[in-house]
Amino acid sequence: MNQKDIYVKNMPLPQTIQAWQEALQKINFFSGGTVTTIPVDKALGQVTATPVFAAHSSPPFNAAAMDGIAVHFGDLAAASEASPIRLAGERFVPVNTGNALPRNFDAVVMIEDVHYLSEDEVELSIPATPWQHIRTIGEDIVTTELILPEGHKIRPIDQGAMLATGVTEVQIKAAPRVKIIPTGSELIQPGEAPAPGQIIEFNSRILAGYLNEWGAVAKRAAPVSDDQKKLRQAIQSAVQDNDIVIINAGASAGTRDYTATVLAELGEVVVHGVAIKPGKPVILAIVENTPVIGLPGYPVSAILTMRLFVQEMVYNFMGMQKPAAQWATARMSRPLHSAMGVDEFVRVTLGQVGKELMATPAGKGAGAVMSLVRADGILTLPAGSEGVGAGEEVQIELLRPLTDVHSTLVAIGSHDNIIDILANQLHKNRPVIRISSAHVGSMGGIMAIRRGEAHLAGSHLLDEESGEYNISFIKRFLPNTALQLINLCYRQQGLIVAKGNPLHIRGFQDIADRNFSFINRQNGAGTRLLTDKTLRDLDLNPTAITGYEHEEYTHMSVAAAVACGSVDCGMGILAAANALGLDFVPVAEERYDLIIPEQFISDEKIKTLLDLIRSSSKFQELVERLGGYSLRDSGKVMYEQ
Amino acid sequence: MNQKDIYVKNMPLPQTIQAWQEALQKINFFSGGTVTTIPVDKALGQVTATPVFAAHSSPPFNAAAMDGIAVHFGDLAAASEASPIRLAGERFVPVNTGNALPRNFDAVVMIEDVHYLSEDEVELSIPATPWQHIRTIGEDIVTTELILPEGHKIRPIDQGAMLATGVTEVQIKAAPRVKIIPTGSELIQPGEAPAPGQIIEFNSRILAGYLNEWGAVAKRAAPVSDDQKKLRQAIQSAVQDNDIVIINAGASAGTRDYTATVLAELGEVVVHGVAIKPGKPVILAIVENTPVIGLPGYPVSAILTMRLFVQEMVYNFMGMQKPAAQWATARMSRPLHSAMGVDEFVRVTLGQVGKELMATPAGKGAGAVMSLVRADGILTLPAGSEGVGAGEEVQIELLRPLTDVHSTLVAIGSHDNIIDILANQLHKNRPVIRISSAHVGSMGGIMAIRRGEAHLAGSHLLDEESGEYNISFIKRFLPNTALQLINLCYRQQGLIVAKGNPLHIRGFQDIADRNFSFINRQNGAGTRLLTDKTLRDLDLNPTAITGYEHEEYTHMSVAAAVACGSVDCGMGILAAANALGLDFVPVAEERYDLIIPEQFISDEKIKTLLDLIRSSSKFQELVERLGGYSLRDSGKVMYEQ
Numbered sequence A, B: 001m002n003q004k005d006i007y008v009k010n011m012p013l014p015q016t017i018q019a020w021q022e023a024l025q026k027i028n029f030f031s032g033g034t035v036t037t038i039p040v041d042k043a044l045g046q047v048t049a050t051p052v053f054a055a056h057s058s059p060p061f062n063a064a065a066m067d068g069i070a071v072h073f074g075d076l077a078a079a080s081e082a083s084p085i086r087l088a089g090e091r092f093v094p095v096n097t098g099n100a101l102p103r104n105f106d107a108v109v110m111i112e113d114v115h116y117l118s119e120d121e122v123e124l125s126i127p128a129t130p131w132q133h134i135r136t137i138g139e140d141i142v143t144t145e146l147i148l149p150e151g152h153k154i155r156p157i158d159q160g161a162m163l164a165t166g167v168t169e170v171q172i173k174a175a176p177r178v179k180i181i182p183t184g185s186e187l188i189q190p191g192e193a194p195a196p197g198q199i200i201e202f203n204s205r206i207l208a209g210y211l212n213e214w215g216a217v218a219k220r221a222a223p224v225s226d227d228q229k230k231l232r233q234a235i236q237s238a239v240q241d242n243d244i245v246i247i248n249a250g251a252s253a254g255t256r257d258y259t260a261t262v263l264a265e266l267g268e269v270v271v272h273g274v275a276i277k278p279g280k281p282v283i284l285a286i287v288e289n290t291p292v293i294g295l296p297g298y299p300v301s302a303i304l305t306m307r308l309f310v311q312e313m314v315y316n317f318m319g320m321q322k323p324a325a326q327w328a329t330a331r332m333s334r335p336l337h338s339a340m341g342v343d344e345f346v347r348v349t350l351g352q353v354g355k356e357l358m359a360t361p362a363g364k365g366a367g368a369v370m371s372l373v374r375a376d377g378i379l380t381l382p383a384g385s386e387g388v389g390a391g392e393e394v395q396i397e398l399l400r401p402l403t404d405v406h407s408t409l410v411a412i413g414s415h416d417n418i419i420d421i422l423a424n425q426l427h428k429n430r431p432v433i434r435i436s437s438a439h440v441g442s443m444g445g446i447m448a449i450r451r452g453e454a455h456l457a458g459s460h461l462l463d464e465e466s467g468e469y470n471i472s473f474i475k476r477f478l479p480n481t482a483l484q485l486i487n488l489c490y491r492q493q494g495l496i497v498a499k500g501n502p503l504h505i506r507g508f509q510d511i512a513d514r515n516f517s518f519i520n521r522q523n524g525a526g527t528r529l530l531t532d533k534t535l536r537d538l539d540l541n542p543t544a545i546t547g548y549e550h551e552e553y554t555h556m557s558v559a560a561a562v563a564c565g566s567v568d569c570g571m572g573i574l575a576a577a578n579a580l581g582l583d584f585v586p587v588a589e590e591r592y593d594l595i596i597p598e599q600f601i602s603d604e605k606i607k608t609l610l611d612l613i614r615s616s617s618k619f620q621e622l623v624e625r626l627g628g629y630s631l632r633d634s635g636k637v638m639y640e641q
Helices: A013-026 A156-164 A203-214 A228-238 A259-266 A299-309 A311-317 A369-374 A402-406 A417-427 A441-450 A471-477 A508-514 A526-537 A555-563 A574-579 A604-615 A617-626 B013-026 B156-164 B203-214 B228-238 B259-266 B299-309 B311-317 B369-374 B402-406 B417-427 B441-450 B471-477 B508-514 B526-537 B555-563 B574-579 B604-615 B617-626
Strands: A035-039 A068-071 A085-088 A093-095 A107-110 A115-118 A121-124 A146-148 A169-173 A177-182 A217-220 A244-248 A268-272 A283-287 A290-295 A327-332 A343-353 A356-361 A377-381 A393-398 A408-413 A434-439 A457-459 A483-497 A518-521 A569-573 A583-597 A637-640 B035-039 B068-071 B085-088 B093-095 B107-110 B121-124 B146-148 B169-173 B177-182 B217-220 B244-248 B268-272 B283-287 B290-295 B327-332 B343-353 B356-361 B377-381 B393-398 B408-413 B434-439 B457-459 B483-497 B518-521 B569-573 B583-597 B637-640
Touching: A013 A268, A013 A283, A013 A299, A146 A156, A146 B369, A146 B417, A156 B203, A156 B299, A156 B369, A177 A203, A177 A228, A203 A217, A203 A244, A203 A299, A203 A311, A203 B156, A228 A244, A228 A259, A244 A311, A259 A268, A259 A283, A259 A290, A290 A299, A299 A311, A299 A369, A299 B156, A327 A343, A343 A369, A343 A402, A343 A408, A343 A434, A356 A377, A356 A408, A369 B146, A369 B156, A402 A408, A408 A441, A408 A604, A417 A434, A417 A574, A417 A604, A417 A617, A417 B146, A434 A441, A441 A457, A441 A471, A441 A526, A441 A583, A471 A483, A471 A637, A483 A555, A483 A574, A483 A604, A508 A526, A518 A526, A518 A555, A526 A569, A526 A583, A555 A569, A555 A574, A569 A574, A574 A583, A574 A617, A604 A617, B013 B268, B013 B283, B013 B299, B146 B156, B177 B203, B177 B228, B203 B217, B203 B244, B203 B299, B203 B311, B228 B244, B228 B259, B244 B311, B259 B268, B259 B283, B259 B290, B290 B299, B299 B311, B299 B369, B327 B343, B343 B369, B343 B402, B343 B408, B343 B434, B356 B377, B402 B408, B408 B441, B408 B604, B417 B434, B417 B574, B417 B604, B417 B617, B434 B441, B441 B457, B441 B471, B441 B526, B441 B583, B471 B483, B471 B637, B483 B555, B483 B574, B483 B604, B508 B526, B518 B526, B518 B555, B526 B569, B526 B583, B555 B569, B555 B574, B569 B574, B574 B583, B574 B617, B604 B617
Parallel strands: A177 A217, A177 A244, A244 A290, A327 A356, A408 A434, A408 A457, A518 A569, B177 B217, B177 B244, B244 B290, B327 B356, B408 B434, B408 B457, B518 B569
Antiparallel strands: A035 A169, A068 A093, A068 A107, A085 A121, A115 A121, A268 A283, A283 A290, A327 A393, A343 A356, A343 A377, A377 A393, A457 A583, A483 A569, A483 A583, A483 A637, B035 B169, B068 B093, B068 B107, B085 B121, B268 B283, B283 B290, B327 B393, B343 B356, B343 B377, B377 B393, B457 B583, B483 B569, B483 B583, B483 B637
């Protein structure tokens, strides 16, 4: 068996969309579902199946538009301050706003202009114009006029307009019924602890959530294990009473992937494999006149392909247009390479840093759910593109309103758990401030400040010669940037080891001597510098350390590697060890500062952040609970240039 | 009794907001409701009450990122096309995407690069790098890292991120419970036919719809008649188990308005009367530590004041910020006067006409629900402003995404029922095209074209001398505009009279001789010109026509006035008479054309419109059903300049 023979085609996206549209046309998918009549009261968010016309006029009679009295305007022609006119008996009638205008009266005088002499007599000192302060019949809308067109999603105000004009029932289009079938023997339900190789089945929940937001009625089926027969049965049953069927996972070319085979048996596979990234193994098929879509297993691939191929179907089924995407023009903070020949969809975070809206890739892994939680937008790199350069202008499809982006502080640099605490405390602020933090190490943060890509950078770079932190690096790499270096904390760095330190690791010498496995941090990380300095102080060669070349990007991922037993130890902060219940062998206390360009020091968001660091007792309490920190200089300006 | 004594104060908006915020602080309104723990599965759209941290890492183990085989990268160091390396037995393990990496393996080779010699032996011709195609534990997120901050509205992707990291329950903030109490003896339920003076109670439905959209749980109470005791009971009961109580109507100073009196008895009236328009009589009160808001009775006033005073309360109660308003810069199409001393909120429609985004007031009446159905945005004229001039740049708060505005054809001019048919047919188009139509008469349309405010104008202006339609007016008022004059239809104009024509009206001579009451159209309307020409032809003086000075703006409002018996007859089109089941005395057939500037002729939206007029049999069928039309020249270019 040569597994290379099992492959998916690479149909370009435009052809795929055309082929799929044609297939959907052929089964009359766009004519939609049944039409039902429901009370207007219950119609919020539903879609009109026919145009709606007014059943009677609004207002339905001539009505007083003010509290006051109804008069004959002719009676007041000569009224003035000098010679007011008195009306008595039947020449005036008190009216309240909304009252029907008494027959034959033709103007209303507002209460503020009426001087009551008695209950039956009034004095008026200004003339009235014909039909003043009267809402005439049909002023708002007249019987039989169009209130709402067909294919319109009903808002609260639309309900009001229908009820105001005597329309109490409305014909609506049925929402598409969508069945989501998760597949894979490795799936377990949320709440169960995953054994190695098992995967929590959460994709179907995400997919159902989006489908329901778009207006569909999505239901999740029980997961189907890797068994052709069971999959066949599940699909055959689902197409009976659904308008769209989604099969999740089982769409790539792995050994246990039967989806395409089963779909080809049951119906027509229109497309299998599209030249997009992520999402290449998507399957578009028709079974018994029902569209069946096989979405890739990775959550990000599944979501992005569902947006590409299913979202529009949901809207069109109801006779609506998919809401237009919102776009923003941004500048790339770093170069991004793209494979030729595929349309690539890249999640980006956005930051309004100074005058520029900067876009930064939020991570490329198709499994990275958090990258989509954090993402502000999607950048599309078309099939003909090799990528974009740093500083290049790009169009971003927004996942979040730009106003949210404007309230975001962009922190790029070294990771520290305190940043999470700051993020949460600032999110409770009014107005809300978001922190978007990218963990690229201290050097990466300095470079981000240089490129004008971040409001602040966390840094703990030790200068071996001076023993000082950060300053010499700033002088060297940011010589022309006016900035403040503000201390956030001092923190314990050391070796993170398994709980109880069963291997009795005492330091780097042990790692070399007894051949323990180590996990390193990336180049440019402050922790890496500290590791390298420690090795040099001990006269140890990096080649003596097993795993020195295996790099991770955050303290927490180092701790996680130790926690799962894939390595014996790694260098990191005490807080990370504590968080995962691991043990810790102290190596050094280090200083962790924030680099903030002078131009942002007076930004309201930075001011709020500094206030929090300098004076919030809640913040201090939360940090102390993490362990391994000293806030003795927190908020102090350590250096300025 | 001098009703002038009952008045409301005119507190400026900023002071009002401050006083109200302080009153809410005092009752700890912002600390919100109860916190409950619910399954993540059910948490879509709910708001986090605490920060959410990952319960385990994602991925929870080192996993294959590709279908292929797990290998030891060291084994392949010397692999090349020229000298491939063979692996057999325990040196490789087949893996599928997502599988746990077998212990001690440290790279994955993708299936496309694997050549199977047998089931137990593979040949590989490229080296592997350490940890290639492996998703390391915690790559996406590591245990204890922050997933979601407090006060965050949960999206589908957030549910996924929580479930992916072992979080199955989440603490959420209770939504505020809001009770809406409609008041007024004149209220009837939807479906009942309103007698004069009666009003259909639809406000509470609109208000509940918006409150629910904002995240509240709104309930409508049965309407309370104008009875102080009943109102008192209703409020006392509502404040027991609600977080916010809204009383609708009864907030102005009319004779039967007890709301403020009752609220002052039961608690503290913080504000009664705000210097805003519409919405002045709003009442803000606290009863038994519960905010009670009296909203004005007019639907538009009620909605706008609820947006001003209640929307933010709903979000803040849940620890969230009200979503930031979306703004657009537009140019006023006409001057707008504003009363000094009040903050005025003006509904506007927007149109992207050429390069300019033009804003046009959508009607000022506080009762005009349809004006809010049609509105694209809100223009705020602050208390210190006397108004804005034509062509002035203004900031508009959007009620609809700008992309919808861009797909809108702006039709300003004479009204014809065919425009409704076009609007509905175009709304079914893909992409959807909306028509925003303002009925200002033919001359108003020509002026709108001149100001660059409309894509097209409907016009039926008869030149008495030449007997021609529209052309002489275009030459005179649009001498410098390249345009096409395209026929839409010919139509019957005549006297609209009551069903069965009980007064036996035969024409204008009868109106003058027998003193029937007439309703006129406004100056600049084509129908007004036709009326005036007919009067001159008959040698009749306008003063001989009772009601000549009473003007309406559309055929349908003229027909409505006849239908309700407030006048005996009016001039209009057969379609309007037919729509309301009235009778019709023909006066003349007239031509109705569309004026379209040359610059828009190639606009996709105009092209689609012209295609529809020229060749849609569905369109022709719908027009014929209206009656009184001839489409013999429909779509024909009558004149070009």
